[in-house]
Amino acid sequence: MSYTDGPGARIAGLGHYQPARVVTNDDLANEWGVETNDAWIQDRVGIKARRFAGPDEDTLTMSVAAAGKALANAGIEATDVDLVVVATLTPPTMLPNVASQVAARLGINAPGSYDINTACSGFSYGLATAQHAITAGAAKTALVIGAEKLTQVMDFTDRTTCILFADGAGAAVVTASARNAIGPVLWGSDGPRGDVLEIDDAGYIRQEGQAVFRWATTKLAPFALQACERAGVAPEDLVAFIPHQANVRIIDHIAKRLGATNAVIARDIIESGNTSSASIPLALSKLVERGELPSGGHALLFGFGGGLTYAGQVVTLP
Template structure:
């Protein structure tokens, strides 16, 4: 038996993101359900969100974000040998999203699989990419988080219609002589599996908001701290904290308990809504684009959501 040549570490070469063009404001929602801008902002912090039109799929959005990440990485499509897509909202489960994304981007015969860890999906997929590169199983990996949550939402349900949105974010992971993606800290709280659930193919997403809020604001800051510890990083050294964009109050509570006040904290939820597995790469890609964070700085990524699942790791910003 031969063991593939291992890499000392892996790094993110580039990020990319995509949002649909259709903007839905809080005032738009107030025309069809019993809500208003003040109520929504005070509870979840969202002002507006992007919703994909009927003809735009999660595959289409993944291609846009993945293509941008690939172009920014300096690699060609032929350099990619593994594609991982994190999503919990595919229109169909067979064939997988990753294979279709790879084909349409011109990536020939890569390994291709999907990850469903809901809102933690991108961090799970990034950890899988890191392991594949370090083990020698892959040299260059395209990792995408993409969601079309709008097709699984009851737009008359105030509890979910004001929160969820559509979009995609992507990253290209490659070999590195020094590790630039820290060890993942992941886990689940399966006893709360039904706090966020779609019961069957004829149902809409249902969320027990208070259960999720209490869990997220009490159980996740230790996970964030452990991810820093395993990477050998003190929270005070972070340039950015990029948690899943679930709820602005959750984001700010975790950041405060983590003790990362000096870091730039992603608040993409205000204008993007909750995009599940897309939210972490989408938020960080937009932060990079706006110049809010600098290359070489350290960012803590933290995904959490349905399952209930969670995962976090520290990365070097490309």
């Protein structure tokens, strides 16, 4: 059965937000004193620049900005939303959760609201849970947001991590639909190896880069293919592949093994860095906004990272 058969949910609109401050690789070396250079970073991970939040910006403010833009693009009022889901590992407060505060800022009255933390796969997890709620009749219109202020957990003396991460947010409005336009989720985890990417006792993000790279390049492509199979869409019929923006070499490796020969491959990491939970909706929203993806086409979203967790689904583009 194709994922478009029967009632379900669809993405009605997208939005994103990035801080104004652009930080280049040379800025990291010259202003932050990181022992690195532009050529070294581009060769290993493909990043040229990233965005850092200002002191008055956090995961909440960026979530609100991205969500407001998504609502405007969907043509839906905040008062119509009855579920808010925020994927993040960097909330400004543990309690209240970010989702409830987003709802309050936007004037959404008494929605279901929860945060979800599966790190870099968080948006795909959040999108799936919102779809499940709508399909089950527990909600009609959901806001799904991926947002991070990773600079609050970065150690600028650790060049293996501080060159990677950045700040930003992306959001999707998900509504009930007569035709299901969000495919079945393929999700899972590899918990015994989860400590290769973690927040340590000092509050800094750490990773064993080679271990993460090997896991991503040897284990994940078959899962991405399974997500396509569950949706009944062949990889060559995808118009876009939007993976988590972890590393250009990882992105290209998975895309090649997947066989997405006709797809636009998101490489937003080049200009935005790794924004964890925000990376998929951020990259997707920017591509749609620039008119680089056709409305109605099939796109594979595929998140992976801390945990180690992964999740993906095929969606019909708004």
